[in-house]
Amino acid sequence: xxxxxxxxxxxxxxxxxxxxxxxxxxxxxxxxxxxxxxxxxxxxxxxxxxxxxxxxxxxxxxxxxxxxxxxxxxxxxxxxxxxxxxxxxxxxxxxx
Amino acid sequence: xxxxxxxxxxxxxxxxxxxxxxxxxxxxxxxxxxxxxxxxxxxxxxxxxxxxxxxxxxxxxxxxxxxxxxxxxxxxxxxxxxxxxxxxx
Numbered sequence: 001x002x003x004x005x006x007x008x009x010x011x012x013x014x015x016x017x018x019x020x021x022x023x024x025x026x027x028x029x030x031x032x033x034x035x036x037x038x039x040x041x042x043x044x045x046x047x048x049x050x051x052x053x054x055x056x057x058x059x060x061x062x063x064x065x066x067x068x069x070x071x072x073x074x075x076x077x078x079x080x081x082x083x084x085x086x087x088x089x090x091x092x093x094x095x096x
Numbered sequence: 097x098x099x100x101x102x103x104x105x106x107x108x109x110x111x112x113x114x115x116x117x118x119x120x121x122x123x124x125x126x127x128x129x130x131x132x133x134x135x136x137x138x139x140x141x142x143x144x145x146x147x148x149x150x151x152x153x154x155x156x157x158x159x160x161x162x163x164x165x166x167x168x169x170x171x172x173x174x175x176x177x178x179x180x181x182x183x184x185x
Contacts, residue, residue, distance in 0.1 A: 008184030015177030
């Protein structure tokens with residue numbers, strides 16, 4: 001899993017049916033220090049994350065399919081948590 | 097998933113069984129600012145409607161094949177949606 005920050009939303013009306021009524025969020029990916037890496041992912045939201053939230057992202061197909069409850073879903077990136085705190089090498093960052 | 101711009105199409109008459117009728121698009125992956133990022137790739141069109149110039153989102157790896165009618169096919173990128181708008185406040 002990786003930590004990211006919600007930076008925006010993606011709106012799409014013509015898509016694979018699995019995305020109907022699902023929120024797609026743009027997430028900037030963060031490093032262990034909470035700094036922006038310059039990379040991003042478009043993720044399916046499963047926890048009602050909001051703009052600016054620091055989130056936990058699964059970028060792996062089996063886990064993603066389990067979250068959306070469809071064994072054939074063509075989805076790989078899913079937001080599975082809203083991060084409150086990250087502690088690395090004794091340094092703690094709190095979010096929210 | 098990542099953003100990409102459709103830049104062209106690929107036509108192949110002879111294809112692996114299961115890929116009949118699947119359209120292939122040349123897409124340029126984009127960074128979060130909409131600028132080209134990395135090399136263009138060939139992606140199967142799982143929405144069967146994307147055309148050159150459109151901004152789409154693509155899924156990579158094994159999950160790409162799952163977007164197609166026959167999910168056990170050798171495909172590593174698929175277009176799964178056409179983007180109307182990216183809202184980044």
